Amino acid sequence: MKRCIPGFFLLVCLCLSVKAQQISPVEGSWVGTLAVSGIKLRLVTHIHTEANGYKATLDSPDQGAKDIPIDIVTFQNDSLTLIMNRLGAVYKGLYRKDSVLIQGLFTQNGHSFPLVMQKSEKGITVNRPQLPVRPFPYKEEDVVYENPSTHTKLAGTLTLPQTGTAFPVVILISGSGPQDRDETLFAHKPFLVLADYLTKQGFAVLRVDDRGVGKSTGSFSTATSADFAEDVKAGIAYLKTRKEINPQKIGLIGHSEGGMIAPMVASKSPDVAFIVLMAGPGITGEQILRTQAITFYKKMGASDSEIKTILELSDAVDKLAESNSTDKQKRKEGIVQLIKDKAAGISDSRKKQLEITEDAFLQSVELAQSPWMKYFIHFDPIPVLKQVRIPVLAINGSKDVQVLADNNLKGIETALKQGGNKKYQVQKLEGLNHLFQKADSGFPGEYGTIEQTIDPTALTAIGDWLKKVAGK
Structure with a gap:
């Protein structure tokens, strides 16, 4: 799940073109952390001098992104300016000859962040030691099948053990946001690592690009979790046509939002034999967003009274947005007045630090208008989980700050028990974050800096359980 906190954003990559001096001390690669x-x-900025100016690119290696365009760069009197129109961002830095670094501020949407860039010949190498390398000791096949209800073409990869027949199989269901078949994030490929591990354990694995992503057709932006559930059903129908697959042993493994979709499908489809929920929700979407917000604001150093004010303000903004769904100007004026009234005791500088701003809440309101968010906020997993009678494994990391382990695992277990399901296992994995990496704080800022993609304890927990319920 992705948190719904005003002002939250991740950088995208940039590419620059500018007028340059013939000889420039800023030529080369510059490394900094935002x-x-x-x-x-x-961030790694590569600046090259050409006859008519500069050519430069900026990489965000923790996001697996390289060589993307910026608009304008100027360098005069030791002052470097980067203007990024599409991001609404500007970087202004001072080149320091004595220490060979550029020290300045990165500003976006009214928020400024220190950014010091130091010259580097090597740049940054992102190490992902768990990524499997071809040739694989199993079969790998690109597949395409259709969701007949929407005529969406879904493209993915099916891996099969090298020898044998009638394999048990799992479909991997990704978390929120447009995900490719490997669930690529910060140069990590969790679903590739998981598929590799399980296929070596004797399971067939199907992982698929979300609709509108990669080689799959359709529209992602207009889809809800219910639509993604239909795509999963299409995957089940496809697997039933494959002679290598045991149709009695088709399972689902869902991560985050995928852990919400898996029970939705399993509760309706008799073809699903077992499910694994990786950081799946056991409380409503609205409750998840609220617990996320509290956790993140505490991380930002907000006091209990400040958090109380922010939550009350958020509730008031939500009501305002519902009553002014079409008049954006009235909505904007209303938000300004609400901030003035309800956050009167918070200084302007502190408001900026905590992202209690007009722009931040307007962005939050826009996000809340999307079909996906509307569906997610009102979704309650409890009635669905009560209908699931097949074996269920629910795991969560103790340091997950996006889908908190204790309240969500408790909700899942309570619902399964109330529904009469006696074939379930609930497990909290110590020290793991939302991606099931061994983590320090568990906050998203660590995801890209951790080399590990999935901790072996999580892989083993899933593999051992699957062998018990579906192994040959």
Whole structure:
């Protein structure tokens, strides 16, 4: 799940073109780290001098992004300016000859963050030691099938053990946001690592690009979790046509939002034999967003009274947005007045630090208008989980700050028990975050800096349980 906190954003990559002096001390590669809302992003700017100006690119290696365009760069009197129109961002820095670094501020949407860039010949290498390398000791096949209800073409990868027949199989269901078949995030590929591990354990694995992502057709932006559930059903129908698959042993593994979708499908489809919920929700979407907000604001150093004010303000903004769904000007004026009234005891500088701003709440309101968010906020997993009678494994990391382990695992277990399901296992994995990495704080800022993609304890927990319920 992705948190719904005003002002939260991740950088995208940039590419620059500018007029340059013939000889420039800023030519070369520059490395810096941008800290935004508890997230640390390492940036590498490559600047090259050409006859008519500069050519430069900026990489965000922790996001697996390289060589993307910026608009304007100027360098005069030791002052470097980067203007990024599409991001609404500007970087202004001072080149320091004595220490060979550029020290300045990165500003976006009225928020400024220190950014020091130091010259580097090597740049940054992102190490992901768990990523499997071809040739694989199993079969790998690109597949395409259709969701007949929407005529969406879904493209993915099916891996099969090298020998044998009638394999048990799992479909991997990704978390929120447009995800490719590997669930790529910060140069990590969790679903590739998981598929590799399980296929070596004797399971077939199907992982798929979300609709509108990669090689899959359709629209992601207009889809809800219910639509993604239909795509999963199409995957089940496809697997039933494959002679290598045991149709009695088709299971689902869902991560985050995928852990919400898996029970939705299993409660309706007799073809699903077992499910694994990785950081799946056991409380409503609205409750998840609220617990996320409290956790993140505490990380930002907010006091209990400040958090109380922010939550009350958020509730008031939500009501305002519902009553002014079409008149954006009235909504904007109303938000300004609400901030003035309800956050009167918080200084302007502190408001800026905590992102209690007009722009931040307007962005939050826009996000809340999307079909996906409307569906998610009102979704309650409890009635769905009560209908699931097949074996269920629910795991969560103790340091997950996006889907908190204790209240969500408790909700899942309570619902399964109330529904009469006696074939379930609930497990909290110590020290793991939302991506099931071994973590320090558990906050998203660590995701890209941790080399590990999935901790072996999580892989083993899933693999051992699957062998018990579906192994040959």
